[in-house]
Amino acid sequence: MTAETKTAFDHVNDTVTQLKEMRHYSKNYVELLTTQWLLFDGELSKLKQAGKIEDLMTRQGEFHDALDAVIAELEALSVKLQPPPEE
Template identity: 70%
Template sequence: MTADTTTPLEQVNTALSQLKEMRHYSKTYVEQLTAQWLLFDGALKKLKQASSFEDLMTRQAEFHAALDEEIGELEALATSLQPAPEAEAA
């Protein structure tokens, strides 16, 4: 299907699906990085390099919060774009 033949609901659902997939993989990778970070935390603090990594961890948490918020908004939009059930319309 091309963009010209898809409905707004289909477009929202496609974007929603992609964002959920992004969130899933991002969360998985961040969990792996966090585990690795914990292994090197002490050594990096001794080298005074821990603050930049801590900043990255904070920013990734902010990214996930924003991503979850956007997913919620798209889910609400998808719900509002749902056609009325035919049983109720009749």
């Protein structure tokens, strides 16, 4: 199926798939960053760098919340766009 022959339903589903994949990989990276931050929090604090990591983790959490909201909206739209079953 080429881009020209895809329906709105197909485009929405493709986008949801990509967003879910983005969320999956992003979550893994955040977990790794959190692990590193916990291991070196004391050292980062001494170097006055802990706040930068905390800010990134806060922003990442906000990004995940927004990403989840968009995924939910697009999934609801996908249900509405789903073609009726063929008879």
